[in-house]
Amino acid sequence: MAQPIISFNNVSKRYPGGREALSNINFTVEAGEFVLLTGHSGAGKSTLLKLIPAIERASSGTILVNGQSISTLSGRGIPYLRRNLGLVFQDQKLLFxxxxxxxxxxxxxxxxxxxxxxxxxxxxxxxxxxxxxxxxxxxxxxxxxxxxxxxxxxxxxxxPTILIADEPTASLDDEYADAIMEMFRSFNQVGVTVLIATHDRDLIAHSSPRVVHLQRGRVLDKATA
Amino acid sequence: MNALIRHHLHSLRQSGVRFASAPFAALANMVVIGVVLALPLGMYLLVSNVQSLASSIPTEPQISVFLTPGAAKTDVAALENRLRAVEHVRSVRFVSREAALASLKRSPGMADVISTLRENPLPDAYVVTLGEGSAAAAERLESELKGVPGIAHVQVDSAWVRRIDALLSLGRSAVILLSALLSLALVAVTFNTIRLQILTQREEIEVSKLIGATDAYVRRPFFYWGGLLGASGGLCALLLVFLAQVLLNRNLSEFGNLYGVELRLQFLPVADAALFLAFAALLGWVGTYLSVSRHLSKIQPR
Known part of the structure; x- marks a missing residue:
């Protein structure tokens, strides 16, 4: 059995002001897996993805990435963690x-x-x-x-060993969206672990062997998680 | 090649590119820093030139004791013995009125004036030289000798040297104060310039942090930029002061010619100029450090 490359154990995230974005999240991603993280807007998908490269820090619980605990990672260690991750952002963050x-x-x-x-x-x-x-x-x-x-x-x-993408097909038409997803599949086929957050129903229906569904900050179906 | 060396080379190149990509803004900053630094530098140059001129003049206290015309030979002999017996006295030299007149004639422009005189107006005199640091003894001796038979006037000749010395000391203090104040100004200018740079490159900083850039990697180009800004401002200050010196030397040369002396301001030695540039770069670096410490930590990827 493959080793988990990402592991969330009882992870909660509460933003200043008291809003709880994630509540008691438990799930693992194994090396070489292709996982879709789904849910409506505000379900906590982006927050969950941001916890992996330590853009946001968990309020409680433990996150392990490549066997390294993110919860206890110092500020100096974060850049080295991010170098092993490939990040595709919803707002692209290109330099024009x-x-x-x-x-x-x-x-x-x-x-x-x-x-x-x-x-x-x-x-x-x-x-x-x-x-x-x-x-x-x-x-x-x-x-x-x-x-x-x-x-x-x-x-x-x-x-990178892990590729994380937040809504990579949002605002793209179907043809472009399919091409982008095909690209992620091809990376996954050469061993890269892929974790994509999306709320695109068509994409969910056609693409992945594994779907983790989030609702109001909780993993909805533990059986699939 | 080592990754760290590659980072440094990349940062240095980035600073150069930033400098070249906004040449007018960079030039404006350079000139502002140059003018700020030129003030204390120019003053330092002036003080060090006066100091070097003053150091060529003997600073041992000297007393000229002028004798009354027709003073009794016994009084003069007794006076010489008394002068030689005074503590701290290094030498006692008799200058006859004829020798004094001949010496005066040799002074530029005085020969014509003296030739119009019908008789020698100068008195015989003793020039008493005391050891270094015996200014107080010179003043004591001056007051002791006043009223002694055969003496017309007593003058402490080195008083003006001490006054110049005091003036130089004041000048040096002013240079230090001005340097400290304007160094603060330079640090403030760099602080603000770097703050604006950070704001301009906010997106790049954010993206760099997201893809694994360390704080040191993000900071490094700003340090090079700040140092470069300080050094180029220093270079501008050197150039301004050099130009001012060339202009002043023309006027000084004409002024000196009137008195038959060569007056010329000397520029900074190369080693001092290099030290000055390094100091300017250091001030730029300090301004950058303060700015980066304050503003960079506020930029975090979202």
Whole structure:
């Protein structure tokens, strides 16, 4: 049996002001799994995803990522945790003052890779998402689908073991959404653990062998979790 | 190559790119810092030039004892013995009125004036030199000698040197105070410039932190930028002071020619100029440190 690569044990998250976004969450993701995290808006999907790279910290409970406890992780340790994760954000977080290439190379610069190695891996990542011919373009000149693919290229360039995406197909039409999901599937097939938050019913119906459903901050069906 | 060295090179390159991408803003900052630093630097240069001029003049207290015309030889002999017996006296030299007049004639512009005189108006005199640090003894001796038979006037010649010394000391204190105040101004200018830089690059900082950038990685380009800003401002100050010195030297040279002396301000030695640039870079770095410590921690990915 595969080892859990992500593990939530009795995790709760309460925001300042008293709103409880997550309540007593228990679930695990095994290495190499493809998991969809579903639920309505406000169910707590984004909060749960943000707990994994320690963008938000849990109010109680234990989170383990790659065997490392996030709950006890110091501020200095967080950057090293994030380097092993590929993050695709709902609001993309692209930098529009630089080219497609320069957006994707950013994680390589952070980890201090050599210029030759960085260039090689950036081009490989852009090739995987079909944007190699647009490497000199500014992201503002890309379509919504291309921008999302650019985010994915930036997320995979450091060869993460876990890929986390928050609503990666939101605001995309069906054709683009299918292409993006196909990309995540192909990464999963080469061993990358994929965790995607979505509320897209079609996507849920067609894509994943495993769905974790959240409702009002709780995992709805423990059997599937 | 080591990842840390690559980070530093990347940060340095980033700072250069930022400098080049907004050249007018960078130039404006450079000039502001340059003007701020030029004030204490110029004053320091002036004080050190006066100090170097003053140091070439002997600072041992000297007393000129002018004798009354036709003083009795016995009084003069007794006076010389008395002067030689005084504590701290290093030398006693008799200057005859003829020797004094000849010496005066050699002074620039005085020969014509003296040639119009019908007789030598100068008295015989003793020049008494005391040891270093015996200014108080010189003043005591001055008051003791007043009223002694055969003496017309007693003058402590080195008093003006002490006054210059006091003035220089005041100048040095003013330079230190001005430097401290304007250093604070430079730190404040850098603090604010870096604050604006951080605000401008807020998105980049946020994304960098999300993809695993350490605080040190995020801070480093700002430190290079601040240091570069301080050093370039320092360079601008050196240039401004150098230009001012060139202009002043022309006027000083003309003024000195009138008195037959060579007057010229000396610029900072290379080592001092390098030290000054390093100090300016350090001030830029301090401003950056304060700004980064205050503003960067507030930017957290959401």
């Amino acid at each position: 003052d630089r080219s497609v290439f320069d957006n994707v190379i950013l994680p390589m610069l952070v980890t201090g890779q050599s210029h030759a190695e960085s260039t090689r891996r950036v081009r490989a990542a852009l090739d995987k998402v079909g944007l190699l011919d647009r490497e000199r373009a500014n992201p503002v000149a890309l379509s919504g689908g291309e921008q999302q693919r650019l985010c994915i290229a930036r997320a995979i360039v450091n060869r």
